[in-house]
Amino acid sequence: MAFIRFAERPHFRNPWAEFERIRQGLDELSRTFINEGQQALARATVYPPLNIFEDRDHLIIKAELPGVKAEDLDISLEGDTLTLQGQRKPREDSDKVSYHRREIKSGSFSRAIALPTKVDMDKMTAKLANGILTITLAKAEEVKPRQISITTE
Amino acid sequence: MSEHELQVQEKKEVQHSGETTKPEKYFVPAVDIYETDEGVTVIAEMPGVTGEGVEVSLEDDVLTIQGTRAPEDTEGKRVLLQEYESGNYLRRFTVAETIDQDKIKATMADGLLTVILPKAAPAKPRKIEVQMG
Numbered sequence: 001m002a003f004i005r006f007a008e009r010p011h012f013r014n015p016w017a018e019f020e021r022i023r024q025g026l027d028e029l030s031r032t033f034i035n036e037g038q039q040a041l042a043r044a045t046v047y048p049p050l051n052i053f054e055d056r057d058h059l060i061i062k063a064e065l066p067g068v069k070a071e072d073l074d075i076s077l078e079g080d081t082l083t084l085q086g087q088r089k090p091r092e093d094s095d096k097v098s099y100h101r102r103e104i105k106s107g108s109f110s111r112a113i114a115l116p117t118k119v120d121m122d123k124m125t126a127k128l129a130n131g132i133l134t135i136t137l138a139k140a141e142e143v144k145p146r147q148i149s150i151t152t153e
Numbered sequence: 154m155s156e157h158e159l160q161v162q163e164k165k166e167v168q169h170s171g172e173t174t175k176p177e178k179y180f181v182p183a184v185d186i187y188e189t190d191e192g193v194t195v196i197a198e199m200p201g202v203t204g205e206g207v208e209v210s211l212e213d214d215v216l217t218i219q220g221t222r223a224p225e226d227t228e229g230k231r232v233l234l235q236e237y238e239s240g241n242y243l244r245r246f247t248v249a250e251t252i253d254q255d256k257i258k259a260t261m262a263d264g265l266l267t268v269i270l271p272k273a274a275p276a277k278p279r280k281i282e283v284q285m286g
Contacts, residue, residue: 041235041236041237041238042234042235042236043236044161044236045161046161047158047159047160047161048159048161049161049236049237050234050236050237051225051232051235051236051237051239052232052233052234052235053227053230053231053232053233054230054231054233055229055230059233060230064200064201064237064239064264065200065264066199066200066263066264066265067198067263067264067265068263069263088159091185091196093187094189096189096190097187097188097189098187098188098189099185099186099187099188100186100188100193101184101185101186102185103183103184103185104183104184104185104198105159105160105162106159107157107158107159108157108158108159109158109159110158116233128263130200130201130202130203130261130263130264131199131200131201131263131264131265132200132201132264
């Protein structure tokens with residue numbers, strides 16, 4: 001017969017202890033996200049993976065699109081949604097080739113991004129160089145940080 | 154015509170045998186390799202690498218392709234979302250075919266490196282006459 005000695009039992013059972021442990025765990029989780037936001041990679045689920053930066057006046061969106069031609073790429077801005085569409089065309093090979101490795105895929109893609117701030121629709125530039133797409137959006141005047149001068153009497 | 158949707162391919166980091174002194178990251182570029190009667194063509198995805206940043210070498214049947222790119226300029230910028238890391242590229246292959254080393258050609262366009270390795274003409278059989286002393 002198994003018997004439990006009294007001393008092995010916890011001194012008292014706090015019904016909230018488990019909640020406290022969960023809360024601490026969540027705090028820990030959010031802390032790592034805030035502090036290591038630079039290092040922590042967000043997992044992209046839709047092609048292409050993006051990097052988004054901002055500075056005082058601009059919002060910069062970057063994507064790696066090797067092998068995509070500018071004419072096969074379509075960028076549109078509608079309200080706060082930026083849509084990136086395009087396709088990577090398969091290479092035209094002659095019949096007499098035999099593949100050793102085939103890792104580069106071809107196909108179409110479409111990704112919509114909800115912009116975090118209002119942007120000036122007219123000041124949008126997109127550049128495709130060396131397989132990297134850089135979209136630069138100018139923030140709308142009303143969301144730009146404004147310097148407030150302090151007057152002293 | 155393959156009209157399927159492109160999937161996100163995660164970048165694989167090169168497993169170094171030793172650590173590098175610089176804190177740089179090297180990724181394995183995705184490649185297509187095909188062979189024709191004339192030669193072997195290697196196409197590697199290396200976005201962000203310019204023509205000057207590419208190094209291709211063939212040594213003892215080992216083809217090394219390396220691409221270095223300028224680090225991302227994040228001066229005065231705040232990262233809102235980071236879904237990919239930018240770094241250099243490195244990959245090695247053992248080439249089984251005999252390649253004419255002098256005629257290797259490499260071009261860089263739209264972030265794709267194309268290396269053409271022409272096959273060497275098969276060695277002609279040569280008869281060696283044995284001189285009788």
